[in-house]
Amino acid sequence: MQRAYDTVDDRIVGLLSRLLDRDDLAPDVRCRLLDARAAELSGDERALPQAAQAAALARDLGDPRLRVLTLFTLARELDVPDTARMRECAHELRDLGAEHDMPAARWSGTYNLAALAVHEQRPDEARRRVDEAAELARRYRMPEAAAVSETAAAALAHAAGRLDERRSPLPRGDDAMAAQGSLHATGFALLARATLAVSRGTLHAFADEAGDVPSDLLPVVADILAAAHAAAGRPDEARRLHRSALTAHPGYFFTTFRTFRAMTVLALGDAAEAAEVYEALLPYRDGPPAGLESLSVALPPPARTLADLARMLGRDPSVHLERAAEITARWAAD
Secondary structure, three states: OOOOOOOOOHHHHHHHHHHHOOOOOOHHHHHHHHHHHHHHOOOOOOHHHHHHHHHHHHHHHOOHHHHHHHHHHHHHHOOOOOHHHHHHHHHHHHHHHHHOOOHHHHHHHHHHHHHHHHHOOOHHHHHHHHHHHHHHHHHOOOHHHHHHHHHHHHHHHHHOOOHHHOOOOOOHHHHHHHHOOOOOHHHHHHHHHHHHHHHHOOHHHHHHHHHHOOOOOHHHHHHHHHHHHHHOOOHHHHHHHHHHOOOOOOOOOHHHHHHHHHHHHHHHOOHHHHHHHHHHHHHHOOOOOOOHHHOOOOOOOHHHHHHHHHHHOOOOOHHHHHHHHHHHHHOOOO
16 A cells, blocks of 8 residues: 655665665665665655565575565555556465465465456455455464455445445454554544445534544545535535545545545535546546455445536536446446
8 A cells, every 4th residue: 555645754765775875785685775765665656666676686586585575565566557567476475475384475465466356347356365365364363464354355345235244333354453553543444434424325424523533634534524514514614624635645545535525526516626536537437446446445436426527517427327337236236
């Protein structure tokens, strides 16, 4: 998962770069420094070539643990369109994990293959891969991997319309995140509950939760709360929250937050921003249910939201409606 809003610490990157300029580095040390620099640059366009260089060096060195370390970093930086490279990386992790008894690598490769299946809209394979990842996490007693697997299974159930399997207020995976002290537990819990509320038609109830959100989290979830206030018939507060919302990185729940933003601009009748949101979501018109690419939440397919925006903009929504129906049927959603 790429970083959402924070920026690269150029001081750390500079220090790592100066160390890498040395001529007396052992190859394995150089590999680790390259990997560290790529990790520090995560989300920046410079990260991927650094991660690829580190992974290539680790492969040349033949150290399986070093290969796994660099593949973890590389997998995080690969973009969805590069499916061939993502699949290669995932299979390499699985093979290394099985051959060298490294459960975390095997789990990560399996989970990444599930994410690829979501992107390519193969629901049965996605569910099978998630079940396999969950079994690995249970077998090897990996609590964080188990929590992620539980969350993925809940998201897939949500996409299929089985809302009872993502219980309120939190699914088991979200509970586990909180119990383990995850820094993201509070924000993710709100996001997961909000997506459920959209499916249940109760998003307006979140309007009363704005005062309970930590101040540092408020700009991140402002799009959710703005949509909730709009649904509750509080347009002024919806506008205020809408203006305060940060724009998420394209790799960070992009379709999810854009869907909530679309809900707000549709409720407020803001045609100018509706056109902007329409253009932002258009590249995802053939994609799976919004947010499901994260294997953690689910909302209606972007095509459904595009149809609503098109209608508001005086455009023909039929092509989007047809595509949304196809995607919904494929995922067996209600």
